[in-house]
Amino acid sequence: MIRLVPRTETSALWQIATPVMAVVATMLAGGLLFAIMGYDPVAAIRTIFWDPLFGPAAGYSRPQLLVKAAPLILIASGLAVGFRAGIWNIGAEGQYIIGAITGAAVALAAYPAPEMWIFPAMVIAGALGGWAWGMIPALLRNWFGASEILVSLMLVYVAQRIAAWMAFGPMKNPEGFGMPGSRNLQQYPAASNPELIAGTGAHWGVVAAAAAVLATWFLMSRHIRGFHIRAAGIAPRAARFAGVKPQTLVAFCLGLSGALAGMAGLFEVAGPAGQITDKVGVGYGFTAIIVAFLGRLHPVGILLAGLLLALTYIGGELAQLTMNLPAATVQVFQGMLLFFLLGFDLLTRYRITRRATA
Amino acid sequence: MMIDPIALFLLLLSASTPILFAALGELVVERAGVLNLGVEGMMIVGALSGFATAYYSGNAFLGFAVAALAGALVALPFTILTQFLMSNQVASGLALTLFGLGLAALFGKPVEGVRAPTMTAGPLGLNWIVWLGLAMVPAIWWFLNRSRAGLILRGVGENHDAAHALGYDVRRVRLAAIAFGGAMAGIGGAFISVATVLQWTEGMTAGAGWIALAIVVFSNWTAPGVLAGAWLFGGVTVLQLRLQAAGVRVPVQLLSMAPYLATIIVLVAISARQKFSRRAGGTAPGSLGQDFHALR
Numbered sequence: 001m002i003r004l005v006p007r008t009e010t011s012a013l014w015q016i017a018t019p020v021m022a023v024v025a026t027m028l029a030g031g032l033l034f035a036i037m038g039y040d041p042v043a044a045i046r047t048i049f050w051d052p053l054f055g056p057a058a059g060y061s062r063p064q065l066l067v068k069a070a071p072l073i074l075i076a077s078g079l080a081v082g083f084r085a086g087i088w089n090i091g092a093e094g095q096y097i098i099g100a101i102t103g104a105a106v107a108l109a110a111y112p113a114p115e116m117w118i119f120p121a122m123v124i125a126g127a128l129g130g131w132a133w134g135m136i137p138a139l140l141r142n143w144f145g146a147s148e149i150l151v152s153l154m155l156v157y158v159a160q161r162i163a164a165w166m167a168f169g170p171m172k173n174p175e176g177f178g179m180p181g182s183r184n185l186q187q188y189p190a191a192s193n194p195e196l197i198a199g200t201g202a203h204w205g206v207v208a209a210a211a212a213v214l215a216t217w218f219l220m221s222r223h224i225r226g227f228h229i230r231a232a233g234i235a236p237r238a239a240r241f242a243g244v245k246p247q248t249l250v251a252f253c254l255g256l257s258g259a260l261a262g263m264a265g266l267f268e269v270a271g272p273a274g275q276i277t278d279k280v281g282v283g284y285g286f287t288a289i290i291v292a293f294l295g296r297l298h299p300v301g302i303l304l305a306g307l308l309l310a311l312t313y314i315g316g317e318l319a320q321l322t323m324n325l326p327a328a329t330v331q332v333f334q335g336m337l338l339f340f341l342l343g344f345d346l347l348t349r350y351r352i353t354r355r356a357t358a
Numbered sequence: 359m360m361i362d363p364i365a366l367f368l369l370l371l372s373a374s375t376p377i378l379f380a381a382l383g384e385l386v387v388e389r390a391g392v393l394n395l396g397v398e399g400m401m402i403v404g405a406l407s408g409f410a411t412a413y414y415s416g417n418a419f420l421g422f423a424v425a426a427l428a429g430a431l432v433a434l435p436f437t438i439l440t441q442f443l444m445s446n447q448v449a450s451g452l453a454l455t456l457f458g459l460g461l462a463a464l465f466g467k468p469v470e471g472v473r474a475p476t477m478t479a480g481p482l483g484l485n486w487i488v489w490l491g492l493a494m495v496p497a498i499w500w501f502l503n504r505s506r507a508g509l510i511l512r513g514v515g516e517n518h519d520a521a522h523a524l525g526y527d528v529r530r531v532r533l534a535a536i537a538f539g540g541a542m543a544g545i546g547g548a549f550i551s552v553a554t555v556l557q558w559t560e561g562m563t564a565g566a567g568w569i570a571l572a573i574v575v576f577s578n579w580t581a582p583g584v585l586a587g588a589w590l591f592g593g594v595t596v597l598q599l600r601l602q603a604a605g606v607r608v609p610v611q612l613l614s615m616a617p618y619l620a621t622i623i624v625l626v627a628i629s630a631r632q633k634f635s636r637r638a639g640g641t642a643p644g645s646l647g648q649d650f651h652a653l654r
Binding site for chain 2: 004088090140143144145146147149150151153154155156157158161162164165168169278286289290293326327328329330331332333334335336338339342343345346349350
């Protein structure tokens, strides 16, 4: 008979080993799924996890890694801070969309002015938009006790409809021949978010993601607020006696993750996406939740996890092109990855021992 | 604009059915002390499997049966994670939703663009499933409040350690509750694809599962409350569609926000009542969302 004994402290070894095990298990289970669907499992896994980096077309796909990873890392860094405190912002996707809209609004209002201040102003506007959208669930929780999980999620659907309205209405490109969608910001030099170093895929969003990793690392391990956040997550009552104000933490965490998600949305709309359409939200906000968990809610872990999930996106696209695999494969992979990770997590919190006598 | 109130009420009954099923299922799950945020994922899996079965077999009722089974089955990883591996219920439920959405999109490609077989209507021209949903309300109320099994289930949800000490198998009760919740969500999802839209499209549940979760809070964890919540939501949906059809001078995209905004407003109002009045009746089950780990 197997028996679980709770550990007094989470195991540091398993903290690092379990995400790796989860990735391997996902590859195995994914291979099984592909075999059932009639694809060559080995070729499929190689196409998704190996070819984007080292395959024949790697020169083309490798720069995409940073492009896809940047928004994931940016959003997940903010989410992880809240998750540490037990504050569940599940609506980063909505904050991302609103950030894209408010940021793009600055550019569209300024068009065609060539001034240098436009792009920085867009970044600030994007962050403010995401922050404001994140503050709605924060305030509703603080004032009325409404679940931030459900409110932030409902606001994703509201944000999607605002984006559609913008694309078909107020932000529609006047020179777009009636097509939905805003002006293309990539073709507006003062507002575009270009590749900074040719051939790397690095744009300002990548710089911001790196900064976010450093800043959240500093916050969580060197700043008193990070200590409060961790305390509130581990022992809420004890934290309150120690003077931690839960309401302040809720507002701080949802505001911070909202602002980072909003910035991610702006960098995307000013760069790779180029314009506001009814499909500005592409699921980064949800995938970032997986990134945060896979990265163990730790900034460095999130950096690695963001790169890995970016790889699944690019590999998934490659598999779509070369093997005709359906686009949704990536989503299934991401879901499985989270399942396995949560399952293996048992090992960090419990010791497995054999029961001596039945 | 003339609207026949009876016709409107019948539309409301139809519009509220998917949410009613999903929310009744989640009500039982939460009364057993488990918070399953995977409702949306189970609904979309039900929507696809029910639709595909109805299409290939030509029998819509078989579609609903398979949807129930598929909804219960796809909840299995969530069950293993939360009941045996002691994983966080919030994260596991989210994983179930992400996994279900992906799975349904992956396997839904072959039935894109085809039409479901039409169903024979029941009394008042309403789908039989609508009537089944309405019948489930008193059935679940009776089960929770008048039956012995319901008493045990509530005991497990209120205080799992006490229920365990009394000799009840906490895990087994929760396994059954989660499977039932999955089956109900599956039927709710299938109602959208098989009985309302008559088509399969990716992500067609469009947040209905999350609204169902909000309605359980709204209901104060009671079956009649769930019905009231589902009708409120159905009413907003029907009204919004009517206004669209009547060509009101508000952009369609803004009108279609109404159900989500209504959910937020209702959630806030109910949360405020539960927060500010001490005697607001029953509140959340005591062990909701907590791990159960029997040391011996």
